[in-house]
Amino acid sequence: MKAKSEQRTAKAVKQLQKYLERKTLDIGLTLNDYEMTHNDSECTGSKEYNALVAGYFSLRETIEKMNRQLKK
Numbered sequence: 886m887k888a889k890s891e892q893r894t895a896k897a898v899k900q901l902q903k904y905l906e907r908k909t910l911d912i913g914l915t916l917n918d919y920e921m922t923h924n925d926s927e928c929t930g931s932k933e934y935n936a937l938v939a940g941y942f943s944l945r946e947t948i949e950k951m952n953r954q955l956k957k
Contacts, residue, residue, distance in 0.1 A: 902951060909944045912937060 919934055928934050 898951070898955070902948065905944055905948050905951075909941065909948065912941045912944070916941060 916934070916937060919931075919937075920928060923931070923934075
């Protein structure tokens with residue numbers, strides 16, 4: 886029972902890491918597209934863009950924290 890729980894946890898961590906990496910990549914591409922089609926003033930004035938930037942960096946930080954925890 887204990888081993889099965891550990892296996893499920895390890896699998897869940899791997900799945901979460903893959904999901905976060907994939908979503909971070911998608912968001913990064915979206916941000917790049919927005920930056921290519923809008924000037925700096927439009928970017929800084931967009932609530933949605935700035936919210937997405939904040940989310941992007943939060944995801945990156947989460948991924949880094951998870952990786953550090955797994956390396957301990």
